[in-house]
Amino acid sequence: MKKRMVQANSNGGSAHSQSAPAGGPQLPSSVTIMDVAREAGVSYATVSRVVNNKEYVKQDTREKVMQAITRLGYVANQQARSLAGGKSYVVGLLVRDLGSSYMGAIVSGVDDELSTAQYNLMLYTTHRRKTNERIYVNTLIQGMADGLLLILPRNPEAYLDTLNQSRFPYVLIDHQGLGDQVPAVGSKNWDGAYAATKYLIELGHRRIGFITGALELGAAIDRLAGYKAALIDHQLPIDPALIIEGTFFQPEGYSGARTLLNLEQRPTAIFASNDVMAFGVMEAVRDCGLRIPADISVLGFDDIDQASHVYPPLTTVRQPMQEMGRLAVKMLLERIKDPDRPVERVELPTTLIIRQSCQPPT
Amino acid sequence: MKKRMVQANSNGGSAHSQSAPAGGPQLPSSVTIMDVAREAGVSYATVSRVVNNKEYVKQDTREKVMQAITRLGYVANQQARSLAGGKSYVVGLLVRDLGSSYMGAIVSGVDDELSTAQYNLMLYTTHRRKTNERIYVNTLIQGMADGLLLILPRNPEAYLDTLNQSRFPYVLIDHQGLGDQVPAVGSKNWDGAYAATKYLIELGHRRIGFITGALELGAAIDRLAGYKAALIDHQLPIDPALIIEGTFFQPEGYSGARTLLNLEQRPTAIFASNDVMAFGVMEAVRDCGLRIPADISVLGFDDIDQASHVYPPLTTVRQPMQEMGRLAVKMLLERIKDPDRPVERVELPTTLIIRQSCQPPT
DNA sequence: TACTTTTCTGCAAGCGCTTACAGAAACATA
DNA sequence: TATGTTTCTGTAAGCGCTTGCAGAAAAGTA
Numbered sequence: 196m197k198k199r200m201v202q203a204n205s206n207g208g209s210a211h212s213q214s215a216p217a218g219g220p221q222l223p224s225s226v227t228i229m230d231v232a233r234e235a236g237v238s239y240a241t242v243s244r245v246v247n248n249k250e251y252v253k254q255d256t257r258e259k260v261m262q263a264i265t266r267l268g269y270v271a272n273q274q275a276r277s278l279a280g281g282k283s284y285v286v287g288l289l290v291r292d293l294g295s296s297y298m299g300a301i302v303s304g305v306d307d308e309l310s311t312a313q314y315n316l317m318l319y320t321t322h323r324r325k326t327n328e329r330i331y332v333n334t335l336i337q338g339m340a341d342g343l344l345l346i347l348p349r350n351p352e353a354y355l356d357t358l359n360q361s362r363f364p365y366v367l368i369d370h371q372g373l374g375d376q377v378p379a380v381g382s383k384n385w386d387g388a389y390a391a392t393k394y395l396i397e398l399g400h401r402r403i404g405f406i407t408g409a410l411e412l413g414a415a416i417d418r419l420a421g422y423k424a425a426l427i428d429h430q431l432p433i434d435p436a437l438i439i440e441g442t443f444f445q446p447e448g449y450s451g452a453r454t455l456l457n458l459e460q461r462p463t464a465i466f467a468s469n470d471v472m473a474f475g476v477m478e479a480v481r482d483c484g485l486r487i488p489a490d491i492s493v494l495g496f497d498d499i500d501q502a503s504h505v506y507p508p509l510t511t512v513r514q515p516m517q518e519m520g521r522l523a524v525k526m527l528l529e530r531i532k533d534p535d536r537p538v539e540r541v542e543l544p545t546t547l548i549i550r551q552s553c554q555p556p557t
Numbered sequence: 558m559k560k561r562m563v564q565a566n567s568n569g570g571s572a573h574s575q576s577a578p579a580g581g582p583q584l585p586s587s588v589t590i591m592d593v594a595r596e597a598g599v600s601y602a603t604v605s606r607v608v609n610n611k612e613y614v615k616q617d618t619r620e621k622v623m624q625a626i627t628r629l630g631y632v633a634n635q636q637a638r639s640l641a642g643g644k645s646y647v648v649g650l651l652v653r654d655l656g657s658s659y660m661g662a663i664v665s666g667v668d669d670e671l672s673t674a675q676y677n678l679m680l681y682t683t684h685r686r687k688t689n690e691r692i693y694v695n696t697l698i699q700g701m702a703d704g705l706l707l708i709l710p711r712n713p714e715a716y717l718d719t720l721n722q723s724r725f726p727y728v729l730i731d732h733q734g735l736g737d738q739v740p741a742v743g744s745k746n747w748d749g750a751y752a753a754t755k756y757l758i759e760l761g762h763r764r765i766g767f768i769t770g771a772l773e774l775g776a777a778i779d780r781l782a783g784y785k786a787a788l789i790d791h792q793l794p795i796d797p798a799l800i801i802e803g804t805f806f807q808p809e810g811y812s813g814a815r816t817l818l819n820l821e822q823r824p825t826a827i828f829a830s831n832d833v834m835a836f837g838v839m840e841a842v843r844d845c846g847l848r849i850p851a852d853i854s855v856l857g858f859d860d861i862d863q864a865s866h867v868y869p870p871l872t873t874v875r876q877p878m879q880e881m882g883r884l885a886v887k888m889l890l891e892r893i894k895d896p897d898r899p900v901e902r903v904e905l906p907t908t909l910i911i912r913q914s915c916q917p918p919t
Numbered sequence: 920t921a922c923t924t925t926t927c928t929g930c931a932a933g934c935g936c937t938t939a940c941a942g943a944a945a946c947a948t949a
Numbered sequence: 950t951a952t953g954t955t956t957c958t959g960t961a962a963g964c965g966c967t968t969g970c971a972g973a974a975a976a977g978t979a
Contacts, residue, residue, distance in 0.1 A: 227966085228966065240930075241929075251928085252927070271965085272700050273700070275964070278634075278967090279933080279968080293660065294659075295661065299654060299660075303654065319677075337632045449866075475866070478868040500656075505807075505840060589935060589936085602960075605936065614956095640964045641937040
């Protein structure tokens with residue numbers, strides 16, 4: 196099956212290479228820009244201009260081309276576009292794992308925003324082989340993607356060096372305070388934790404248990420700090436016995452709560468650094484034969500979907516995760532347009548969502 | 558061997574073109590195949606052969622090239638590769654949403670397997686604008702991806718027609734019985750539900766509540782059928798009052814269980830069609846002041862991570878979700894290699910995971 | 920009318936790679 | 950030595966597109 200037909204084409208005019216071989220197993224007959232050009236009776240450069248919304252195309256011509264495009268169902272080949280033009284309309288997303296509501300919400304925001312910008316999403320999970328960061332980054336930089344989003348990276352330094360050096364656009368989501376020179380979007384963890392703790396205090400609680408997140412993450416540190424600050428501001432002691440270290444997973448909420456509930460002077464409220472751990476807390480409370488919120492108030496952080504679905508609905512600090520994803524994309528696209536724009540770090544506000552898992556101590 | 562064909566290179570020896578532009582704003586200095594060729598002193602075609610592991614390259618040459626590649630840190634530009642060679646090494650993944658352990662596990666399997674095959678993952682979520690299916694599919698077909706994976710598609714017909722027509726490779730994951738002509742991987746839902754129900758019966762339960770999944774999904778139908786079959790096989794009546802319709806979400810587990818528990822003759826066990834609903838059931842049971850498993854046994858389906866983390870750990874039917882993802886990728890890659898291979902439909906076995914949420918009725 | 924400026928459009932040169940083809944080198948056979 | 954064979958390597962033709970350049974057409978100005 197040879198498809199050669201080089202310059203041995205003597206018919207002076209437009210070559211008109213027929214493109215529908217018609218017979219035999221045929222892959223998608225890929226309508227190309229040439230087909231559209233022929234259909235519309237213009238050059239393929241003009242078609243390209245129309246497709247890319249460039250100026251200097253007569254309205255008339257533009258319409259002719261548009262019609263040809265819809266008639267033929269033409270979709271530009273991204274690979275070729277990217278190769279020729281330098282933009283791939285792909286954004287890479289580096290993520291540890293999916294499967295949590297937290298990630299799901301962020302990715303959903305990312306995805307939404309990306310789709311309205313006509314971008315595609317290339318997903319990379321870092322639980323794969325550890326040593327691959329460099330490859331990833333290189334692959335991405337080599338034209339695979341126009342920019343990179345990193346959600347909650349644990350050791351971003353590995354990537355960031357390379358990224359910075361090559362001036363490759365990126366944005367961190369739910370970052371962990373890496374100085375000011377990193378474009379990032381996060382939320383006001385400190386504020387959220389402060390507000391939540393304050394709420395409990397104002398409800399009348401004096402002994403408030405706290406279960407931390409993974410303290411290598413800035414978010415976890417900030418939440419702990421917000422909790423402590425609220426206590427101090429209300430002249431309440433910081434009792435180390437009431438602070439249990441966790442890493443954001445449910446079992447630690449459970450065990451942490453059991454520890455707290457076994458204290459001689461047990462707390463009347465427990466504030467977990469995320470909702471998932473709060474669920475663990477709720478289980479533990481119940482298993483101790485206590486009721487929520489009658490005996491113990493429980494408070495979470497994040498406001499994942501499930502938080503409003505459990506019983507009693509969980510009072511929690513909402514982090515606008517979708518919004519974070521959206522905003523990160525917006526920032527990234529800006530940086531793609533102009534890699535030299537000043538580095539921005541945005542922290543979205545959190546909201547205390549009051550449901551039914553807290554009440555004044557009895 | 559005496560003459561190097563590299564013209565325009567006056568210094569006879571190894572060219573050693575310094576590659577660090579060093580000055581001025583420089584985009585990633587993209588090492589290309591040409592640079593490697595120069596560095597290794599061969600033609601770029603040879604480099605291409607080495608990179609693609611083609612035969613007919615002298616061992617010697619191969620090594621020289623390899624060295625040059627590592628020395629320069631060359632990474633092939635996928636766009637160009639794809640454009641020239643027809644393969645993009647990208648697989649599209651069509652998904653409704655992420656953020657559930659269920660999806661997370663499948664995607665994780667997909668991702669793992671893809672990464673060992675050196676493929677990239679392009680993510681498309683269908684919660685985006687509804688009418689975009691055609692665009693997606695066209696984009697993908699236009700060379701963006703080599704194949705497509707669809708997880709739990711609700712109305713796949715929309716895509717499948719186009720896909721089939723263009724003979725574009727795809728595989729469904731956790732399909733819903735669309736006849737035999739669709740390549741798919743799922744799990745033995747019927748068997749799993751049968752085994753679980755049988756287990757409860759053998760424990761001594763006679764009244765077993767069942768909460769269904771979304772019945773437009775084959776998986777949900779099969780689970781219900783397995784439940785019924787087990788009852789029948791054990792001469793137990795099928796009591797419609799014990800069957801509550803749900804759609805796989807937690808609140809339905811909760812409300813469903815409340816309904817069941819309010820029955821005059823309430824069940825001694827509740828079997829939810831997935832773990833998430835089982836969590837809802839557990840909450841409801843507790844809120845009715847009953848204990849699990851002492852008063853009511855609870856059984857789930859899927860075995861998501863959380864199932865072993867709740868208290869008491871949930872007895873459930875494990876669906877090998879990671880494995881499903883993996884297998885789907887393997888099948889897809891086969892189909893990419895040979896689109897004409899016969900259609901396969903695989904159902905992976907399920908396993909009853911006995912934990913502590915079930916015991917004989919008291 | 921002649922000339923300048925402003926749109927519009929086509930030509931052609933790649934983007935970085937794969938691969939058919941042909942030529943060279945190495946080895947084997949007549 | 951002449952002539953295959955087989956292995957290896959280079960040349961060149963694109964893949965489908967963007968974009969600089971220049972010429973053509975339209976519009977404005979003198």
